[in-house]
Structure formats: C-alpha cells, structure tokens
Amino acid sequence: MKKLVALSPMYTEDSNTLKKASLNSPYELSRFNAQWKVPEEFRANVVAVYGEDIYVEIVAEQCNLTLTKPDDHWLSIIPKEFTKRKILYGQLKDFINEGPVFIKCSDFKSFKAGVFDKVTDIKGFDSLDPEMTVFTSEVVEWELEVRCFVLNGEIKTFSSYWRNDVYDTGLLTETEQQKLFAFFSRFMEQYAETIPKATVLDFGIIRGKGWALIEANPAWCSGLYACDAVKALEVIAESCIKN
Numbered sequence: 001m002k003k004l005v006a007l008s009p010m011y012t013e014d015s016n017t018l019k020k021a022s023l024n025s026p027y028e029l030s031r032f033n034a035q036w037k038v039p040e041e042f043r044a045n046v047v048a049v050y051g052e053d054i055y056v057e058i059v060a061e062q063c064n065l066t067l068t069k070p071d072d073h074w075l076s077i078i079p080k081e082f083t084k085r086k087i088l089y090g091q092l093k094d095f096i097n098e099g100p101v102f103i104k105c106s107d108f109k110s111f112k113a114g115v116f117d118k119v120t121d122i123k124g125f126d127s128l129d130p131e132m133t134v135f136t137s138e139v140v141e142w143e144l145e146v147r148c149f150v151l152n153g154e155i156k157t158f159s160s161y162w163r164n165d166v167y168d169t170g171l172l173t174e175t176e177q178q179k180l181f182a183f184f185s186r187f188m189e190q191y192a193e194t195i196p197k198a199t200v201l202d203f204g205i206i207r208g209k210g211w212a213l214i215e216a217n218p219a220w221c222s223g224l225y226a227c228d229a230v231k232a233l234e235v236i237a238e239s240c241i242k243n
Contacts, residue, residue, distance in 0.1 A: 002028035004042060005237060006059045008051025009034045014224045018050060018236075021229035027237055038062050048240035053221045066241040068196035069218035072106040075135055077194070082187050084212035086138045093130035095119050102137040115139050145204040145214060146172065146180060147225050149235040153192050155184060156235055159226035162204075169226035176205075183211040198238035 005022070007015055007029040022029040027048075032038050036058050038046060046063040049056050060067050076089035088095070095103065096119055103122070104113035110132055111122050122128065145162035148155045158180070159169050172180065180203060195201075200222040202214035219239035224232055 002026055003047045003237070004045045005029045005233075006038055006046050006049040006051075006063065007031050008055045009036070010052065010055075015051065017224060017229045018233055021233055025230050025233055027233060047242050048220065048237040050220055050236050053218075056220050060240065064243045066243055067218060067220055068198065068239050068241060070195050070199065070216040072133060074194060075213075075215055078191065078213060082183075082191075082213045083137075084206050084209040085140050088136045089133065091131050092119070092128060092134050095134065095136050098136060100139050102139055104135045106133040106135060140209070141207040142214075143205040143207050144172075144176065145202060147222070147227060148180075148184065148201045148203065149219060149222075149227055149232045150195075150201050151198050151235045151238055153188050153197075155181065157228040157231040159224070161223075161225040179211055187213060196239060198235045200235070 002022075003026055005027045007019060009031045019029045029050075030042070032042070036055055038059055043063045046059075046065070049059045049063065049065060049067075051059075056067060059065075073089045075083070076087050078087070080086065089106070092105075095101065099116060099118040099121075101119065102113070102115050103119060105111055110128060111124065116122060119125070142162065143164060144160060146158055146160050148158040150156065158172075160172055161167065161169055163170070183203060184201075195216060198219050200217040200219050202217070204212060204214050206212050219232075219236045
C-alpha cells in the first residue's frame with residue numbers, strides 16, 4: 001500500500017507535476033476535498049502534506065504531523081563566508097529607517113518580500129504588526145539563482161529559476177554545476193546539523209562576489225521549477241514527521 005500525502009486542492013503546475021510523479025513513487029497523493037479537511041478515516045495514514053503554507057499547517061494538525069523547517073532566525077547566523085552579504089534578523093520596527101534594503105517576513109505570509117528604498121514603502125505598511133519578525137539584507141545583484149531539494153546532506157535534485165534578471169529554468173553549465181556542488185559541500189561540512197534532514201536550499205551567484213547561500217525553505221511548500229518531481233517528492237515526504 002502506498003503512503004498517503006495530502007495535496008492542496010488548489011490546482012497548480014507544481015501540484016499537478018507531483019501528482020503525476022507519484023504514480024512512479026511509494027506515495028499516493030490525494031487532494032481529498034476543497035474544504036482543507038482530511039476525512040477522519042484517512043488521517044492516520046497521511047504521512048506528509050504539500051501545498052500553500054496555511055493549508056499545510058491546517059492539515060498537519062489534523063493528521064498529527066510535525067512540519068520540519070530551519071529555525072526562523074537561521075539565515076542570520078550564517079556568516080558572510082557563505083552569504084556574501086550582511087543579513088539581519090529582528091522586529092520590523094527595528095528597521096524603519098533602513099533603505100534601500102531587501103526585506104522578507106519570517107513567516108512568509110504578512111507581505112511580499114522585495115527590495116525597498118524605504119521599509120515604510122512596503123504595501124500596507126501601516127497595517128503591519130511592528131513587532132513581527134523579519135530578515136533584512138543588503139541589496140546585491142544575483143546573476144543566477146538555483147533551487148536544491150536536499151535530503152540527508154545530499155542534493156537530490158536541483159534547478160535554476162532566475163538568470164540575469166529573468167525567470168530561467170535552463171540547465172546549468174558544467175562549470176556552474178561543479179562550483180555549485182563544491183560550494184554546497186563546503187557549506188554542509190559546517191552547517192548540516194543546523195537544518196532539517198529534508199529541506200530546500202537556494203544558492204546563487206552574486207555579481208562580483210561569487211557563489212552564495214540565498215536562503216532555506218520548507219520542502220513542504222517549496223516550488224519545483226524544473227527539479228525532478230519524483231526526487232523532490234521524496235524530500236517533501238521526509239520533511240514531515242508522523243507523530
């Protein structure tokens with residue numbers, strides 16, 4: 001019998017790709033219904049969930065799952081040796097006078113991340129909780145951005161998603177791939193124990209600075225881009241723990 005994975009009822013390219021990939025995997029993906037409610041008779045058999053973060057959190061509670069992810073402040077503890085830029089973590093009110101700056105809320109929900117001339121330029125700023133936690137980063141220019149689904153210290157599958165200011169999921173050159181894996185290996189030697197065994201790490205090339213860590217994301221809500229869906233599904237399933 002295949003292991004059940006709850007899939008968001010929202011039909012997206014990623015969810016459709018994972019659904020198709022599950023046919024050749026140990027997992028059976030089910031959307032169940034549009035009410036974000038897994039029927040009682042299936043909850044004990046659901047071992048993982050994938051979709052929008054709010055949906056995932058609701059279903060995880062129903063099915064007694066622990067969702068693994070890096071600590072909220074994790075990125076701020078990584079030294080510039082790997083980030084190649086200054087990153088700070090704190091409350092929104094602490095950065096009111098910062099700018100230009102890249103800013104992102106730690107819960108991924110309250111506002112859209114981006115570069116702002118002033119923090120107060122965030123859309124709907126006046127309605128935001130000034131004590132919410134955020135990351136800020138000095139503004140850099142990314143030549144290339146790559147998504148990596150990681151399991152037990154190994155990149156299971158990867159895909160570019162941004163190159164020279166445009167969306168691009170094309171293949172990396174042989175040199176780019178070699179340098180990505182070398183950078184990843186150096187990073188994991190020092191920081192593997194600080195992240196869940198199953199997670200998503202994004203790396204990229206900063207113009208004038210070279211390869212750098214972009215951020216970490218929970219596998220259970222991360223986009224696939226051109227990653228191998230069967231391998232990504234394995235990482236997604238392992239990012240949820242059945243209690």
